[in-house]
Structure formats: C-alpha cells, structure tokens
Amino acid sequence: MSYTGRFKVWRGDAGGGELQDFEVEVNEGEVVLDIIHRLQATQAHDLAVRWNCKAGKCGSCSAEINGRPRLMCMTRMSVFDESETVTVTPMRTFPVVRDLVTDVSFNYTKAREIPSFVPPPRLGPGEYRMQQEDVERSQEFRKCIECFLCQNVCHVVRDHEENKTAFAGPRFLMRMAELDMHPLDAAEETGLDRKTTAQDEHGLGYCNITKCCTEVCPEHIKITDNALIPLKERAADRKYDPLVWLGSVIRRRGAID
Numbered sequence: 001m002s003y004t005g006r007f008k009v010w011r012g013d014a015g016g017g018e019l020q021d022f023e024v025e026v027n028e029g030e031v032v033l034d035i036i037h038r039l040q041a042t043q044a045h046d047l048a049v050r051w052n053c054k055a056g057k058c059g060s061c062s063a064e065i066n067g068r069p070r071l072m073c074m075t076r077m078s079v080f081d082e083s084e085t086v087t088v089t090p091m092r093t094f095p096v097v098r099d100l101v102t103d104v105s106f107n108y109t110k111a112r113e114i115p116s117f118v119p120p121p122r123l124g125p126g127e128y129r130m131q132q133e134d135v136e137r138s139q140e141f142r143k144c145i146e147c148f149l150c151q152n153v154c155h156v157v158r159d160h161e162e163n164k165t166a167f168a169g170p171r172f173l174m175r176m177a178e179l180d181m182h183p184l185d186a187a188e189e190t191g192l193d194r195k196t197t198a199q200d201e202h203g204l205g206y207c208n209i210t211k212c213c214t215e216v217c218p219e220h221i222k223i224t225d226n227a228l229i230p231l232k233e234r235a236a237d238r239k240y241d242p243l244v245w246l247g248s249v250i251r252r253r254g255a256i257d
C-alpha cells in the first residue's frame with residue numbers, strides 16, 4: 001500500500017535556510033529515513049543527511065520530526081496520518097553544517113572533560129569483583145548510543161547558547177553519575193571528587209529535573225531518575241553532611257581492599 005506523502009524539509013547551511021515542500025512516495029513499513037533517502041534519490045540529490053546503521057544503533061540520524069527530537073531510522077511513517085504534512089528539521093541545539101546535518105562537536109568536547117575510570121590501585125587485571133546489582137545499574141547507562149537527542153532537547157542549552165561552556169548536558173552528567181556509583185572507581189583516592197566536580201564544573205545545578213531528556217531517549221534510559229537525581233542527592237549529601245563524606249571514603253576503601 002503506497003501513498004504520496006507531503007513533507008517539509010529544512011534546507012540550508014550555517015548562513016541560513018528555509019523549509020522546502022516536497023511530495024514523496026511512502027510505502028508500507030517505511031521509516032522517515034527511507035523517505036529522506038527517496039527524496040535524495042529522486043528530487044533533492046544534494047540533500048545532506050547523516051546516517052549509518054538504519055537500525056537505531058549508531059546514533060547518527062538524529063533530527064527533529066514534527067518538532068520532536070527523534071531518530072529518523074526508528075520513526076515509522078505509520079505513526080503519522082496519511083494526510084499529515086511531516087516536517088523534518090535538523091537538531092536545534094547544535095550548529096547546522098548543511099540541511100539535516102549538525103555539528104555535534106560540543107558533545108565530544110564535553111566527553112573529553114570527564115576524567116575516565118580510575119582503576120583501583122591494589123587490584124590487578126582479573127581481580128575486580130562487583131555485586132551484580134552494581135553491574136546492572138551501570139549497564140543501563142552503557143546502552144547509550146550517543147545520538148545526543150537528550151543533549152538537544154535539554155532547555156538549559158537549547159535556548160541558552162551561553163550555558164554551553166558551563167553545562168555538560170544529561171548524557172555526560174549521566175556518565176559522571178555512572179562513574180561516581182562505580183564501586184571500584186578510585187577517583188577519590190587521587191583527590192578527584194566526581195560529585196563536587198559535577199556540581200561545580202559541569203553544571204549539575206542547572207538541571208531542574210524536567211525529565212525531557214528521559215522522554216526522548218531512544219534507548220529508554222531513565223536518565224533523570226536513575227542518574228541525575230541520585231547524583232544530585234549524593235552531591236547534596238556531600239555538601240551538607242561531612243559524616244556522609246567520611247562514610248563514603250570508608251566504604252570505598254572496603255570495596256578496594
């Protein structure tokens with residue numbers, strides 16, 4: 001079953017652009033990325049679009065579809081009414097390179113700012129032991145495909161370019177939370193307090209737990225409930241309760257020894 005669908009696709013570059021109207025054939029079972037490819041093949045040969053896996057795993061086809069941040073390859077055409085005009089625009093939070101392609105290097109800059117896992121000094125390779133519940137907790141965060149839809153939707157940077165230097169965004173605050181809850185991470189022994197760093201250097205306090213990041217995550221990671229809120233709670237404990245700080249050091253030493 002096929003029909004001719006109506007689309008508005010943003011075309012332009014860093015200097016400016018506009019929505020252009022197209023009519024494109026839509027077939028049963030297709031996703032928005034299929035339509036963009038057909039448009040490229042038949043009418044707009046130089047349309048720029050980034051994609052790779054077409055399976056929701058590489059995280060590169062992120063865009064805004066009818067204003068909602070989504071993966072183009074995981075958005076079925078069947079969710080739209082046949083008479084509806086489907087609008088496809090680039091992610092708004094990042095600078096446009098061309099058409100649907102944005103420059104997401106902001107995210108790589110933020111990733112580089114996070115100190116990596118610090119191996120426990122008294123354990124060798126193969127000697128690490130963790131409780132299964134600790135493994136499962138961080139496993140959820142490891143499902144991230146780095147599509148940056150959560151970074152794109154977060155109002156802290158979406159409408160406030162000036163916040164970008166001070167705010168890492170949900171994907172990277174989640175990474176800090178993951179490392180902070182890792183029972184074998186020895187960062188504190190090197191003088192690195194991940195909670196304080198998240199608060200003071202990566203803008204954890206800017207997050208007012210609206211959960212918009214969680215709502216758009218294609219991997220259904222509970223970014224806010226399972227990463228950001230616990231990190232905020234631990235940062236507050238650390239700030240206001242010195243006994244909590246002392247207890248955490250003792251617990252970590254116990255896990256390492």
Ligand code: SF4
Pocket residue numbers: 153154155156169170206207208209210211212213214224228
């Ligand atoms: S919950 Fe926090 S990080 Fe997520 S979108 Fe809202 S303000 Fe941004």
Ligand code: SF4
Pocket residue numbers: 143144145146147148149150151171213216217218219220221223
């Ligand atoms: S946390 Fe979810 S929305 Fe954010 S980058 Fe990872 S997969 Fe994408």
Ligand code: FES
Pocket residue numbers: 051052053054055056057058059060061062071072073074
């Ligand atoms: S093309 Fe890989 S996630 Fe869409």
